[in-house]
Amino acid sequence: MLRYVLNEDDVGAVRFALSPLCELGLSLRAIREPARFPLQLGWLRRTEEARERLDMRVLGALIDERMWTPDFLNPRPASPLTRLEDEFRALAATPADVFRSDLVAVHGHVPEVFAGSTSQALRRIIRALRQLWETCFEPYWPRMRAVLEADVVYRGRQIAQAGVASMLNGLSPRIAYDHGVVSVRLADPNDRTLAIDGNGLTLMPTMFTRRASAPVGDGPPMILYSARGQGALWEAEPVANPAAVAAVLGETRASLLAALGDPASSTELGVRFGVTASAVNQHLRVLRDAGLLVSTRYGRSVLYLRSELGSALLESRSG
Template identity: 35%
Template sequence: MRVSELRFEPADVAGVRFTISPVWETVSSLWVLDNPVRHAVHLSWIDRAGVALRRPEVAVRVQPLRELTRPRRWLPDFLTPAASRADVTLDEQLDQIAATPPDVVVRDLLSTTPSGPLSPFGQALLVDPRGLLSQLVDAVRIWHDEAIAPDWPRMRALLEADVAHRAAQLAEGGTGRLFDQLHPSLRWLGDRVVSDDPFERDFDLGGRGLALNPGVFTDRRVLWNLLEESPPAGTYPVRAVGTLWETSPTPPGDPLARVMGSGRAALLHLLDSPATTTDLAWRTGLSCGSVSQHLAALHAAGLVVRTRRGRHVFYRNTDAAMVLLRAAGGE
């Protein structure tokens, strides 16, 4: 088995942080369109996004991005910059891409060639990075507006719930527990992370820390941005991605729905992992006002707890709620 090793100094352990990247989701989503069978969990999104991409006026403007995200090809690091913080906006990341120095564009493009030759747009960008970079930025924006923005509140809520879960792991068990539970392909060995990885890299973080972000369209393994000249970053598969497109979480004939109503039962079925009011509204089809009322009642009954993290309040089932769910399921 091939592995990569990421070596940590004390400053790197202290510099582990979590981010959410709108640009990463936008760019990586094109891989999903190229292999819908592998990403069957996203079929409802794939159908909608495919319709958008077949529109000629969208296809021609997104083409530069498509050429740099071909299947089984490495991405140039400048295209997916490490998010500076958890609430970074799309515009901020696009400004970061647009400000990439020409020599960095060239360096990052050349670093992808071991995985295959550059596409026609990649070759043109290599020759004229200053003149053509704006076309690439425009392509990312157009694709985000067409394919990601309509579902971004739902995606972001799922990503924020994952970050809240990982932050709790880090606070309760330290860096070792975090990496041991982040993904089955990772192992923490005291001063390094060993990652099952076909590229067999040996990388010293060098005191720069490590940005970690969950990815909706990331599957199977952790993907690393590891160049000596770029901020180190890794993207791992988000938890509970199978719930992302659910709209009817209450099982037919659910006994809890008969006792407490379908809305409150639906929320309990979803709250085995932290979620915000907005996330729950998207996933149940209820209004935010209705979700807030149900959560207030469940909280008063001791069935959910709430935790504030930054600007957001996350809800999660208590042990008492889990007992109710198991009993209703006949376990």
């Protein structure tokens, strides 16, 4: 059990963040044991051929049989807009003692593949992770990030409507908040109680944690939890003729719903369907209000993505 003790100021400073590097590291769990991550089987199928070309000797040494990864792969993001290249630069600068102690905390020793020069080992790790990113993540990252950001938007709405305590208690069955203490039930049999002491608690949605995760060591306070909305992430491609749905929603809205298996902005959709931006926005608002779409801000744009309910509606009419 891990317990984070928060004072009143700490509760008000709880923040959310996303980390591409964390997603890369945690994805090794699904690669190692696909059966434990059924929601990511679509991603695993799509990337199966590409993963055959990865440096699995290096990547495999970054995870153990407990599905733990070293803390240097789980940095606390400095910004909600953290870029992978910035994280790679920070990873390359990991001190030798930290690098080795993080590996020992996971494996009990430094794996043979990382013996010798720390800088050389870090270069190999970054090279292997970059290949993983370019072949298996980059093509799907906009869609994955849209789901992660939609989760953050949802949690923010929870805080506004019901408060931080309600939000924390809704993150996962493994996470509980009571009287200033956030308790996280982990696979680690050791009990740890850590005071936040003004260091801020960071919450991070991820695609590759089934319940809840936290740093292996006593690093910056951080909890990783399973993002909402993953069920529709790897659904089949949009149906070609959603005629039955069109009879209910109208042809334009049905077409938009079918197209939004991948996230897109209203501007992009307007161009694709030959509809004015104002008309597209009106249709999207109706679909979102009906629970058929989710939306989230991505940079200067608002991205829309079909919800699980929207996917279920299309499937029920296309079978």
